[in-house]
Amino acid sequence: MLRSRYSEQNVNIGNETFTRNKTEIYFCDNPDINKIMYAMCHELTHMCIEDYETGHGAEFERIFTFILKRAAALNVYKTITFPFVYCGVNVHSP
Numbered sequence: 001m002l003r004s005r006y007s008e009q010n011v012n013i014g015n016e017t018f019t020r021n022k023t024e025i026y027f028c029d030n031p032d033i034n035k036i037m038y039a040m041c042h043e044l045t046h047m048c049i050e051d052y053e054t055g056h057g058a059e060f061e062r063i064f065t066f067i068l069k070r071a072a073a074l075n076v077y078k079t080i081t082f083p084f085v086y087c088g089v090n091v092h093s094p
């Protein structure tokens with residue numbers, strides 16, 4: 001699913017982090033690469049879910065946990081301690 005939607009041309013820098021139409025990801029400009037990787041995993045999870053109405057439900061949590069573990073195993077992400085601030089947003093839990 002993700003492979004068909006994801007393209008490196010669809011990753012952009014903006015003022016906030018979000019996914020548009022499950023095909024484009026925007027990141028706020030942040031100097032902490034690990035927080036950006038966390039946000040990338042979060043937005044990739046949104047791209048993986050078919051249902052636009054799902055939001056952050058059980059399916060999201062299952063896929064997000066899987067992606068975070070894979071990112072950590074690949075050493076592109078280090079587990080973050082909650083809460084933390086990312087681009088002005090308080091993140092309290094995955």
Ligand SMILES: [Zn+2]
Pocket residue numbers: 042046056
């Ligand atoms: Zn989200």
